[in-house]
Amino acid sequence: MKSKTVSVIIFITLILFGACVSVVPKSTHVESTNYLLTPVDSNLSISDSDFLNGTSFYVRQVELAPYLEGSGLVSRTESNKVEFSNLHRWGEPLDEGIARVVAKNLSIVLGTLNYSAYPHRKKPQCDLEIGLHIERFEKVSGAKVTLVGTWQLFRNNRQVYIEALAEKIKLSSAAVDPDKTPQVAALSQTLRKVSERIAAGLVRRLETE
Numbered sequence: 023m024k025s026k027t028v029s030v031i032i033f034i035t036l037i038l039f040g041a042c043v044s045v046v047p048k049s050t051h052v053e054s055t056n057y058l059l060t061p062v063d064s065n066l067s068i069s070d071s072d073f074l075n076g077t078s079f080y081v082r083q084v085e086l087a088p089y090l091e092g093s094g095l096v097s098r099t100e101s102n103k104v105e106f107s108n109l110h111r112w113g114e115p116l117d118e119g120i121a122r123v124v125a126k127n128l129s130i131v132l133g134t135l136n137y138s139a140y141p142h143r144k145k146p147q148c149d150l151e152i153g154l155h156i157e158r159f160e161k162v163s164g165a166k167v168t169l170v171g172t173w174q175l176f177r178n179n180r181q182v183y184i185e186a187l188a189e190k191i192k193l194s195s196a197a198v199d200p201d202k203t204p205q206v207a208a209l210s211q212t213l214r215k216v217s218e219r220i221a222a223g224l225v226r227r228l229e230t231e
Contacts, residue, residue: 056113057206061126062214073132073225079150081125081139084117087157096160110202127217151176161205165193169212173220189215
């Protein structure tokens with residue numbers, strides 16, 4: 023009799039355990055989408071004219087405002103309020119992405135392959151170094167993105183020039199779209215504008231030397 027009671031208890035326990043397992047809710051985890059900044063007109067060939075006349079350049083590690091150092095895309099909802107996306111992230115460290123894109127843009131605009139960018143090492147006998155300090159790099163109201171900061175020119179490890187940067191680009195589609203591709207594309211366009219300004223500054227400096 024005792025053994026039958028034990029068997030009934032075990033049977034009931036197994037039924038209850040199975041019932042508990044069957045009601046476990048499905049996972050609501052959503053994979054994040056990862057984005058990369060892109061150079062301008064990356065499908066075009068390098069210009070035939072080398073505007074640096076053989077001079078090499080290196081884009082240093084980009085200095086980011088601390089709130090930009092995370093991987094989530096940033097949106098500024100008020101002057102003193104920002105939101106970080108958990109579902110839309112950068113696919114590489116943002117400082118490396120900006121350095122990579124600016125260096126490639128400069129290569130295309132200036133017509134040279136004689137360059138390198140952080141995190142890679144400088145090429146031997148590198149003549150020019152470019153620094154970037156980014157204070158803002160985000161989506162803002164009005165379906166726009168903004169970039170604010172400075173760029174610096176170094177020669178022989180000494181800063182010889184600095185210029186303020188302030189670019190704002192309108193998104194190509196409605197801001198209500200949950201996809202962040204328009205935001206990333208617009209941020210890439212701000213880097214194009216920045217690269218064009220840096221290229222013009224480099225050429226002017228070389229012409230006066």
